[in-house]
Amino acid sequence: MSDQISRTDVNTLGEFGLIEHLTRNFELRNPSSLKGINDDAAVIDNGNFLTVVSTDLLIEGIHFDLMYTPLKHLGYKAIVVNLSDIYAMNARPKQITVSIAISNRFSVEALDELYAGIRAACERYGVDLVGGDTSSSNKGLLISVTAIGQGEADKLTYRNTARVGDLVCITGNLGAAYLGLQILEREKQLFLSDPKIQPNLEDQSYLIGRQLKPEARKEMIEMFAQQQLVPTAMMDISDGLSSDLMHICRQSGVGAYIEESGVPIHPEAQQMAIKFGLDPITVALSGGEDYELLFTIDPNDVEKVKYLPDIYIAGEIVPAEDGLKLHTKGGNIHAMTAQGWTHFG
Amino acid sequence: MSDQISRTDVNTLGEFGLIEHLTRNFELRNPSSLKGINDDAAVIDNGNFLTVVSTDLLIEGIHFDLMYTPLKHLGYKAIVVNLSDIYAMNARPKQITVSIAISNRFSVEALDELYAGIRAACERYGVDLVGGDTSSSNKGLLISVTAIGQGEADKLTYRNTARVGDLVCITGNLGAAYLGLQILEREKQLFLSDPKIQPNLEDQSYLIGRQLKPEARKEMIEMFAQQQLVPTAMMDISDGLSSDLMHICRQSGVGAYIEESGVPIHPEAQQMAIKFGLDPITVALSGGEDYELLFTIDPNDVEKVKYLPDIYIAGEIVPAEDGLKLHTKGGNIHAMTAQGWTHFG
Numbered sequence A, B: 001m002s003d004q005i006s007r008t009d010v011n012t013l014g015e016f017g018l019i020e021h022l023t024r025n026f027e028l029r030n031p032s033s034l035k036g037i038n039d040d041a042a043v044i045d046n047g048n049f050l051t052v053v054s055t056d057l058l059i060e061g062i063h064f065d066l067m068y069t070p071l072k073h074l075g076y077k078a079i080v081v082n083l084s085d086i087y088a089m090n091a092r093p094k095q096i097t098v099s100i101a102i103s104n105r106f107s108v109e110a111l112d113e114l115y116a117g118i119r120a121a122c123e124r125y126g127v128d129l130v131g132g133d134t135s136s137s138n139k140g141l142l143i144s145v146t147a148i149g150q151g152e153a154d155k156l157t158y159r160n161t162a163r164v165g166d167l168v169c170i171t172g173n174l175g176a177a178y179l180g181l182q183i184l185e186r187e188k189q190l191f192l193s194d195p196k197i198q199p200n201l202e203d204q205s206y207l208i209g210r211q212l213k214p215e216a217r218k219e220m221i222e223m224f225a226q227q228q229l230v231p232t233a234m235m236d237i238s239d240g241l242s243s244d245l246m247h248i249c250r251q252s253g254v255g256a257y258i259e260e261s262g263v264p265i266h267p268e269a270q271q272m273a274i275k276f277g278l279d280p281i282t283v284a285l286s287g288g289e290d291y292e293l294l295f296t297i298d299p300n301d302v303e304k305v306k307y308l309p310d311i312y313i314a315g316e317i318v319p320a321e322d323g324l325k326l327h328t329k330g331g332n333i334h335a336m337t338a339q340g341w342t343h344f345g
Helices: A014-023 A071-087 A107-126 A176-193 A200-211 A216-224 A241-252 A267-275 A280-286 A299-306 B012-023 B073-086 B108-125 B176-192 B202-212 B218-226 B241-252 B265-276 B280-285 B299-306
Strands: A033-035 A042-045 A050-059 A092-102 A128-131 A134-136 A141-151 A167-170 A235-238 A254-259 A292-299 A312-319 A324-327 A333-337 A340-343 B033-034 B042-045 B052-060 B092-102 B128-131 B134-135 B141-153 B167-170 B233-236 B255-261 B293-297 B311-317 B324-327 B335-338 B338-340
Touching: A014 B338, A042 B299, A050 A071, A050 B052, A050 B092, A050 B134, A050 B141, A071 A092, A071 A107, A071 A141, A071 A216, A071 A235, A071 B141, A092 A107, A092 B052, A092 B141, A107 A128, A107 B280, A128 B052, A134 B052, A141 B052, A141 B092, A141 B141, A167 A299, A176 A200, A176 A267, A176 A280, A200 A267, A235 A241, A241 A254, A241 A292, A241 A324, A241 A333, A267 A280, A292 A299, B052 B073, B073 B092, B073 B108, B073 B141, B073 B218, B073 B233, B092 B108, B108 B128, B167 B299, B176 B202, B176 B280, B202 B265, B241 B255, B241 B280, B241 B293, B241 B324, B241 B335, B265 B280, B293 B299
Parallel strands: A092 A128, A092 A134, A254 A324, B092 B128, B092 B134, B255 B324
Antiparallel strands: A033 A042, A042 B052, A050 A141, A050 B042, A092 A141, A167 A292, A167 A312, A235 A292, A254 A312, A324 A333, A333 A340, B033 B042, B052 B141, B092 B141, B167 B293, B167 B311, B233 B293, B255 B311, B324 B335, B335 B338
16 A cells, blocks of 8 residues: 655646646547647637537635545546536537646646546547646645537527426436545544544445546437437536526526435435435435436427436426425425425425 | 725625626627526537637736735736637637636625626627636635637647748737836835835836736737738747747747847836846846737738737747847847847857
């Protein structure tokens, strides 16, 4: 566990040397990537397609904790969460830009790890790194990512276009990423109180993996295209189902209900929630960072999704005055809030 | 100077409330801005144009000092420096995204000032704010800007396409922004040593303005189009003429010489450099942040630029083996370095 790791000071490469070093293994894959790193700006040939751009700023101590986040995973996740935003438009990501700022405690080897994760995400999702820069920071690591994608005008999916009667769908199980974070936080506190304690995370690898190495729903967008399905509205679940469904409802001027039995929860998440003394459905509604897609479809399209893997019909869009409700397995009705749900009086 | 300023805690608005509040006065101007704030990503219809994207991460204490940078100017400059990168491609900026991270010492009113500057830049340059977010930081203010522009495939200008025999041109005077920074730094030190000293900056308003409120060369790109001139290579001068010309030379596989007499220096910069005990040409070669355009043209195009305002022919592209040289007014030849020039042995 404690192999000697060589340490090259970032300053030895110089600013441009560092960029060249960090990006030396990237290659441009898309014919539309006309110009990548090494110019003032990236150039993207869109022909008759639309350009979709998403950007994110990640800050150490706010968005991630390097005590339990391997840098390679961090690089991977920083890209994936941006690509997820592009997929959530029913578009395909093609290029990314990445800017980082680092304090002098980071070595070139550490940044290599970060960029190895970025590269792994580029390869997995077929996107090109086309720009960005590095600078110093007073404290910690900052990562700013912009993702650029292509979509077709009649297929892009927004948040403000859900209609009463549409079905509410989810692409996978919820709450696992939040529970993974709770496990990592618990182990961190144990370690801080007694560094001799060895964490045993192996039997929680699914939950921790959902937190540290999430994936974006690339294949779902491909399946939609194959099925000629265009959701009426869509976004990715980054803040939690309740909070994100609230965005769709507010922007579309509608309400919705969710059936508790329609919200998929992984068995390990179910067990772990109970271990933590939490209600599994509350965790599924309010835990964020699962990066599943939340979308609505016209009821006439139900046959197109019924037999697709990993798509769960969880509820229905209703008039705005009916609000946002959870129908529990026990037959009760609760008002959903951004934090999960409250008892409905 | 000490008017009572009302202070609203950022937390009172909530994350989404804050974004809505900060962006409430922005409007979308370009027909290509199909979708702005309030969705996962911005959508840009490019038709048969190319998309050009530039991104920048600005960090308090590294890239700016709030002790002498008014937040409105900071917002303006953060946008302008990104737009300058788009113009440097001979393209037209159309959209920007802005993400900020703030520590709790910033009030809503302070951020309003920042966004007022951003809005002023959007209006001046005709660009639309189409995305971004806000988050908290452990320390200070961070600003991440991405600019997206349109260009035509046969008119975009890169850094690696300068050819031997091309003329080297500059769009305006150099060194003033650097001297403005020196004045501000000097006044800051005086203030820190004795807060009763009142700074008198009025007779240095030109130099300070070049530092605090730079402009990008929008009108130059329009003039190029009118004259049907396409530079053979172009970039903006952000690091300093020597350093930036070195990029063009290295990437194009060429050398260059610059005539000292061809490098425009503002009379106030000339005087202030001498006051600081600096050589004016050294300041013009190595002082950054002037955001003028540095470009090369085919010698057959010389008539097209000769009578344009604010264009100075400063030198010529030569074979790589001739290196990068400064021809002084006194008839001497010096090797140029990224820091200015060194005596040529």
